[in-house]
Amino acid sequence: MERRVFGVETEFGLTHLGNQRRGLPPDEVARYLFRPVVEWGRSSNVFIPNASRLYLDVGSHPEYATAECDDLLDLIASDRAGERIMHDLALRAQEALQRDGFDGSVYLLKNNVDSRGNSYGSHENYLIPRTTHFRRLSTVLLPFLVTRQVIAGAGHVVQSSDERGAHFAFSQRADHMWEGISSATTRSRPIINTRDEPHADAGVHRRLHVIVGDSNMSETTQLLRYGATDLVLRMIEAGVPVGDYELENPIGAIRHISHDITGTAGVRIRGGQELTAVEIQSGLLEKAKTFIARHGAHHQHVDQILELWERTLEAVRSGDHSLVDQEIDWAIKKRLVDEVAARDDVGYDHPRLEQIDMAYHDIHPERGLFHLLRRRGRAAALLDEERIRQAVMVPPATTRAALRGHFLSTARAYGAEHTVDWVHHKLVDRPLEALMVKDPFAVEDERLEALLDKLGDRSAQLRERTVEEREAQGGPLALSERYTLTADRPHGDPPVI
Structure with a gap:
């Protein structure tokens, strides 16, 4: 049977609860949440090196869209990686709020309805003939x-x-x-x-x-x-x-x-x-x-x-x-x-x-009740910690997400300004050489390698870096230093949500 590509887009509920006073409204908290993203990518709509997309949706809902996956466990791992990345942003936002004199905690919920009855989604994408x-x-x-x-x-x-x-x-x-x-x-x-x-x-x-x-x-x-x-x-x-x-x-x-x-x-x-x-x-x-x-x-x-x-x-x-x-x-x-x-x-x-x-539905690994149940053996798991850790840093290897991740990481390593979306890859100073990768199953592309080779002779070596080497350059608890972000500016119309 033919392979299929899957993807999932998850909108998160966001709230701030103060210790002694009412918390900030969601739109204010969202600005704190995405401040590192905007500082790094000059946009609240970015792609990251695991080839997934991170953005702020209508209604101040943080959203994470997984990279294209053709294996169900890869899809679940990429989605779990999104929880980790969002949790990292929440920790950083809470620290920034406290520095600005706002006490309390930031909560990110992976659910579909808030206390006022508003709903937000978890949307699936299936590539069909x-x-x-x-x-x-x-x-x-x-x-x-x-x-x-x-x-x-x-x-x-x-x-x-x-x-x-x-x-x-x-x-x-x-x-x-x-x-x-x-x-x-x-x-x-x-x-x-x-x-x-x-x-x-x-x-x-x-x-x-x-x-x-x-x-x-x-x-x-x-x-x-x-x-x-x-x-x-x-x-x-x-x-x-x-x-x-x-x-x-x-x-x-x-x-x-x-x-x-x-x-x-x-x-x-x-x-x-x-x-x-x-x-x-x-x-x-x-x-x-x-x-x-x-x-x-x-x-x-x-x-x-x-x-x-x-x-x-x-x-x-x-x-x-x-x-x-x-x-x-x-x-x-x-x-x-x-x-x-x-x-x-x-x-x-x-x-x-x-x-x-x-x-x-609280994604905080120590505070969320689902995570507590799993630690107590009351919720089954399919993935080990290593697979989720890899998915935070590394794109799926069997779809074109591997090409996108390689492009992002290499361009960042060379300090080259660049833009991408699900299909396009462009070095800003070489606009006429922008590439389209329409095949979701492509894992190699000579045109992309040729474009990256113009940055220097280390592009192939950068593609083969281990997760440990990627984490040495940066990891989950310092987003602006550890995740390579690129703004999705030239093709900024977001997918249906």
Whole structure:
């Protein structure tokens, strides 16, 4: 089967809480957060040597977009690297605030909703063939994405004023989607965005932009989220019949499913039949198992994905959440919330449980509750510390991200002013020699090497530097000294968010 390129864009919640007085508003804190970035790159929209993108989004949300990855563990590692980089910025911002007389702490949350009900996203990008029939893709993919929250939701303590009262839901994001498919993003917030911006050869590729996902803290949840979506896409691309699950009302369905943790909520498909999310997901899972049995596994994680997919559906169907309460975010969080509720003899409407919900997503490695659970053996991990450390400094080696990272690091080492985006690479003093790399799988490019060789004879040597050598030049706790940043100025239109 063909390789696929993946990417994830994560918006972070940002807040400042003072010790004795009210904290600064988010826009002020964001300026402190990105001060080192702006000082270094003369922009709040930059690429860094691991080939990922770091920028300040609308609404003062810090955002990190991973480099292109063709391996799911590389994708998860790059995303985890983004947490580390953002945490470093938060520490530096807190120190700067204290020097300016503002006490308290800076919090960065990898979640999807703030205390005022505002939502921000975790967006997935899948490179698909241009030949894929988009109408068929959306017909099959929308029911999968609407119901995917039962296997990959982040979980949410909901304060409700209706007859349901306060309760636990599968998803933070579900209540904030307004359309099934649209070219808009922030205005209507669709499940699938149709803006045709492939960042690749448009005659060959198209970018599928999925806006509906919850931000995941759990690496195993991420593996299932991206891996199951990839399997459904591959069946669509292969023309495999996967069943007719087209929903009459996708937006009504996504909310209805989210708020029924029993998994028994029925949603109507075209034709009038009612199915539960578990039934729809189970039907797609069985098709995926048959597809793999016939065509073979296309990567080494397929068996793990299928097994976890099936076990998660059984956990929802049976109500025995212990089957996945170390691997799936909503189940990990629900176990913690329920334990605190039982210990303190409070209901879901208690502010303490809202606080637990938020603190689960705190990216601070010592303070965040998810990280605490992992240290106590209550949350599974896929990556060791070394792989995450490498991903902070080094781009994925099997996509064009390797070329971008090499270009950035080499130009910085020579002090050459430069600009890049996902496709373009330019030395400012050689504007006529700017390069476009449209092939997402390119890991070598003689034109780029020839351009860098004009800077000096050390460019090949710089490409082969070890992580230790890169860290000797700088590492996670001194961004302006340790990460090479380059402003994304000439092609500054950001990807869809």
